[in-house]
Amino acid sequence: MLVERTRELATLQHVLEDCLRGRSGVAMITGARATGKTALLHAFGEEVQRSGALLLNATCTAGERTLPLGVLSQLQRNIPLELCSGDRAAFLSGLLDEAASPIRTGEGDADGAEVKRGHVLHQLGAALLTIAEQRPIVIVVDDVQNMDDLSKETLRHVLGRLRSASVAVVFTECVGSREPRSLFHTEFLRHPHCHSIRLTLLSPAGVGEMVAAELDPRIAEAFGAQYYEVTGGNPLLVRALLEDQQRLRTGDASPAGPVVGEGFAEAVMSCLHRGDPAIREAAYALAVLGGDAERPKLFSRMTDRSPKTAAKDVESLVVMGLLRGESYRHPAIREAVIDDAVANADLPDLHLRAAWLLAQDGAEPRVVANHLIAAGVACPEWALPLLREAAESALIDEQVEEAIEFLELAIRDRAEETPIELVMMLVRLKLRLSPASALQHVPALGEAMREGKLLGRGLLWFVRFLVVHGRVDDVAEGLARLVSRIDELDEHSKAEITITRMWAVGSYPELVSNLPPVRPDGDLSVDMGMRVQAATVLTRVIGGELDDSAVMTAERVLQSANLIEEPTEEVSAALRTLLYLEKLDSVKSWCDTLMTDRHESSSPPGWLGELAMIRAEVALRMGDLGTARQHARFALEKVDPRTWGASAGMVLGTLLQATTAMGKFDEAAEALAQRVPQHIYRGRYGLHYLFAKGHHHLATRQLPAALGDFLSCGELMVKWKLDSPGLLAWRTGAAEVYLRLGNQAKARELVDQQLAIPVMGPSLSRGMAMRVKAATLDLRQRSQMLHGALDEVQAAGGQLEVARVLADLSHTHHQLGEPDRARMMVRRAWRVAKDCQAEPLCAQLIPDQSRGAAAVASSEAAAECGAATLSDAERRVAGLAALGHTNREIANKLYVTISTVEQHLTKAYRKLNVTQRKDLPADLWSDAASIA
Secondary structure (H helix, E strand, O other): OOOOOHHHHHHHHHHHHHHHOOOOEEEEEEEOOOOOHHHHHHHHHHHHHHHOOEEEEEEOOHHHOOOOOHHHHHHHHOOOHHHOOHHHHHHHHHHHHHHHHHHHHOOOOHHHHHHHHHHHHHHHHHHHHHHHHHOOEEEEEEOHHHOOHHHHHHHHHHHHOOOOOOEEEEEEEEOOOOOOOOHHHHHHOOOOOEEEEEEOOOOHHHHHHHHHHHOOHHHHHHHHHHHHHHHOOOHHHHHHHHHHHHHHOOOOOOOOOOOOOHHHHHHHHHHHHOOOHHHHHHHHHHHHHHHHHHOOOHHHHHHOOOHHHHHHHHHHHHHOOOEEOOEEOOHHHHHHHHHHHHHOOOHHHHHHHHHHHHHHOOOOHHHHHHHHHHHOOOOOHHHHHHHHHHHHHHHHOOOHHHHHHHHHHHHOOOOOOOOHHHHHHHHHHHHHHOHHHHHHHHHHHHHHHHOOOOOHHHHHHHHHHHHHOOOHHHHHHHHHHHHHOHHHOOHHHHHHHHHHHHHHHHHOHHHHOOOOOOOOOOOOOHHHHHHHHHHHHHHHHHOOOOOHHHHHHHHHHHHHOOOOOOOOHHHHHHHHHHHHOOOHHHHHHHHHHHHHHOOOOOOOHHHHHHHHHHHHHHHHHHOOHHHHHHHHHHHHHHOOHHHOOOOHHHHHHHHHHHHHHHOOHHHHHHHHHOOOOHHHHHOHHHHHHHHHHHHHHHHOOOHHHHHHHHHHHHHHHHHOOOOOOOOOOHHHHHHHHHHHOOOHHHHHHHHHHHHHOOOOOOOHHHHHHHHHHHOOOOHHHHHHHHHHHHHHHHHHOOHHHHHHHHHHHHHHHHHOOOHHHHHHHHHHHHHHHHHHOOHHHHHHHOOOHHHHHHHHHHHHHHHHHHHOOOOHHHHHHHHHHHOOOOHHHHHHHHOOOHHHHHHHHHHHHHHHOOOOHHHOOHHHHHHHHOOO
């Protein structure tokens, strides 16, 4: 069924009927490409075959335009043998060869050749007339505009003699803006029975009829307009779209809109390749330009054609149904055209030309840059400034990946020297998305630094980058270059150098020990002042200078920092300051606030990893082993191992120490097996890793290795003047090893040194040292020392250390012949260790875990219901009693009489329904830290 071609078929049927009645006729079917001319011709051919007439058909192609009599040869081969003997067939073939011979041989006698050709044409006419007397002939020639000249001349001559014979001729000719009606066409219009048929694209109604016939009338009614919009009424495209729809449908009979598939794309390319190559080139140019094709004169310049010719090219594509105005009707059409251009290797040159023309026309830099990206070749020199502008524009819109793509193109395959500022810009952007990819540019930047091409703020940034990412070999040289030109810089830059130097001192002390300090002299902005203060106070604290002003400065930095915008290094410095001052509750609170405010999807991975690393360390010190493990693993997930700087030592150390204390020795072994960069042992964070290795070796009874780790850690801390008690208590760790080795004197010496170092307020490191020292004392002194240690670690917030002290107290009371107090202490220790998830310690305290849990649960459940009825005074007394303090010790702590303690304790026993200290619930002694 040919939609909307009923009238045209009727006209051709009329020509056929005249032929059958013995009268010749001609029909010329014209129209733009892909308007259904060939389909109409095929339908007519079927009618001819059903009528009994002889159908002689031929198809002209552009490649055969220079082949003499190529079309007539096709027609001659279609004559059946029954209409002419073998001799007749040979005769016709010979005549064609004879007619073409003057052209093929290049005979010089033009007059003789013309006489000879006239004789041959007369013979051809007579032969066809003889055949037509036996059976009507219908000659059908498709795409006559591609017919060779000799075939045209022959047909015109022969058919002129057959006007009264039973011969009909039907031609199709592609006519468009670039293909005007031919002279051959015009001459045939003189035939008295010539019919001219002009085909156009299908109307919306015609497309709807095709959809209804092929798919479903409901689909045609609901979506027929959409099928028309996609195809523009091009029958070839409509047919391909319907075939795609049938192929891609899943069996659901419900109406559906058009689905574009591979068949549609192939139909688009067929439209392009059936026409003038110039039209195809125009289609490529329009596809590459996209919306920019509407710029005045841009398209004509793109195709090197006059505006008038360019307009005709656009009109040809509109008539094909591919364009609406100067835009492709559907993205799939443009994609098919682009794919075809790729296949023909035309795309790079087109995009480069488009980029150049758009740049000359003042287009937006990102528009030009996208054409350069699409070209896929090295960036031309003229485009470098433009690509930088495009990257800056993309950053304004937060399109970081796009900006990186522009900059990568700018430095790719540079024959000339690569602009170093573009490399630095690229590295900064890559750090936000993929730090590992940023590191590949470090050698180029390092070389530029050594050659003196990195100056001022660029050099400053690069040195800070080296510090953070552990490129220690270049840090000292970079800082030396900065300091050597300090007098040329403003106060802001001096402050930046101060901060950078302090970072380097804190991270890699020995590398910059010979450089003089740099301090800005003038007034600084509030923001810069805070950054200098944060760096200064951290440097002082890790160097052992402790005072209340350090806490206040760190808190002030955190309170004044703009936590909504991009976080800055002063926040990290302030958090670390509080951590090393052992203000664990404060650090925990700030980290939780910051990690809640900063959404994971919108924050830089490095910043989230930094927060998680600090949060893991504070959780480890507080004895929250599960949380420490969780945050350490998160921090490692956020940082590509290839980009690990010095901080890798801290986070791996935290994970190693937490998993060891939890009894997850396989996981601890995996952390220990991680390959760490050697440079971490040259900086502060490597100390954390050594310290954690010491604890792991101690827990796994590898005493010589443990001692070596702790002593190596201490040697470096003393050498680098970082011997701060809140940094790492290496002496206490080494003392524990000496105790296991039986060397109490050496253990006592080390913990006495540790206790001699001043601390601020309740100190976990001091409490740990007191616990270890207690093991070197006699029983009575040991008990007193352990109670003091318990007060210290409770107040500092280190729950795992509380469990360890309680465990030692239980053992001490057992040795003193106080079994009730020993049992009470061991149950308390087990409960705390269980809360900390310290399974090895739990197993050591009560080997039968189920019995231990039942005993603790029983004693606590018995008193739980009455705990809420205690007064504040009764709770304070009962809490200290639960910790194992005697009545006299409680009286001294609370500044009351022993009688008052006894009265409060009696009331508490009655309300809690217990009769002895060991049965007091855990929530009482956990509150006693604030009292102690």
